[in-house]
Amino acid sequence: MEVIDGKFLSAQLKKEIEKEVDDLKEKGGKVPHLAAVLVGDNPASQSYVRSKVKFCDEVGFESTLIKKDESISQEELLDIVRDLNEDPYIDGYIVQLPLPRHIDPEVVNLTIDPKKDVDGFHPMNFGRMALGLPAYLPATPQGILMMLERYDIETSGKKCVVVGRSNIVGMPMAILMSQKRAFGNTTVTVVHSRTKNAEEEIRQADILIAAIGRANYITADMVKEGAVVIDVGINRVEDPTRKRGYRLVGDVDYANVSQKASHITPVPGGVGLMTVAALMMNTLKAAKKEIYN
Numbered sequence: 001m002e003v004i005d006g007k008f009l010s011a012q013l014k015k016e017i018e019k020e021v022d023d024l025k026e027k028g029g030k031v032p033h034l035a036a037v038l039v040g041d042n043p044a045s046q047s048y049v050r051s052k053v054k055f056c057d058e059v060g061f062e063s064t065l066i067k068k069d070e071s072i073s074q075e076e077l078l079d080i081v082r083d084l085n086e087d088p089y090i091d092g093y094i095v096q097l098p099l100p101r102h103i104d105p106e107v108v109n110l111t112i113d114p115k116k117d118v119d120g121f122h123p124m125n126f127g128r129m130a131l132g133l134p135a136y137l138p139a140t141p142q143g144i145l146m147m148l149e150r151y152d153i154e155t156s157g158k159k160c161v162v163v164g165r166s167n168i169v170g171m172p173m174a175i176l177m178s179q180k181r182a183f184g185n186t187t188v189t190v191v192h193s194r195t196k197n198a199e200e201e202i203r204q205a206d207i208l209i210a211a212i213g214r215a216n217y218i219t220a221d222m223v224k225e226g227a228v229v230i231d232v233g234i235n236r237v238e239d240p241t242r243k244r245g246y247r248l249v250g251d252v253d254y255a256n257v258s259q260k261a262s263h264i265t266p267v268p269g270g271v272g273l274m275t276v277a278a279l280m281m282n283t284l285k286a287a288k289k290e291i292y293n
Helices: 006-026 043-059 074-086 105-111 123-130 139-150 170-178 198-203 271-287
Strands: 033-039 062-068 092-095 159-163 187-191 207-210 228-231 235-238 246-249
Touching: 006 043, 006 139, 006 271, 033 043, 033 074, 033 271, 043 062, 043 271, 062 074, 074 092, 074 105, 092 105, 092 271, 123 170, 139 170, 139 228, 139 271, 159 170, 159 198, 170 187, 170 207, 187 198
Parallel strands: 033 062, 033 092, 159 187, 159 207, 207 228
Antiparallel strands: 235 246
């Protein structure tokens, strides 16, 4: 069994991005600038945004953090989004999810300029991705593709099972893994809450991507011997032995599934770090106008 080390890969990508930024500076090019909009005090969101700002600092990006109280109205938030759309110094930005209940995330998403949508959630980028056209890929699926590539994991002709059908991870991952591309060309099954005989479907996977948001849902008896297991889940479970009173676990029972898998991602230290790295790759592409010239 080989651990797919997101921490190592993220550090590798960080060096590569930093070198590209240095080259841009030497040639008098524009330094990439990422903005993040954070609404409310969700601890997970705050941690995620902090990691993005830190990454920006480490690779030489400029960054802007816009923090707003959760009482902000939807129209006030949309005004911020429109301002970012028009700001020539901002190459890309994210509106951190989840948003307060009184704000419709779909309305916010549709207001974002696709050229600055480095999260890859806008329908224009999603549609371009589905058609195989140049697009900002959603950060988590892109991070997973980079993991498969960097570990040179054979995917062509394999059976891939994606557990979960969210528009952020599950559905784009299924599309990308089925496309005619390097580290694609798989036969994909999407398992979700209405799937009959879900365990039997999961058991057939050569490549298993778990993104369902349920702690330790995937157990060893559900995994084929030698499968590649990608765990997207990040779940808190109570643990009185820890200082914080909890620990983070994935959607996969790592201790037992790792005994059967050929490759597996840990939680933490896996997909989450690659999601941030992929977001930075998209921001670099935005600054260089590689997608929308």
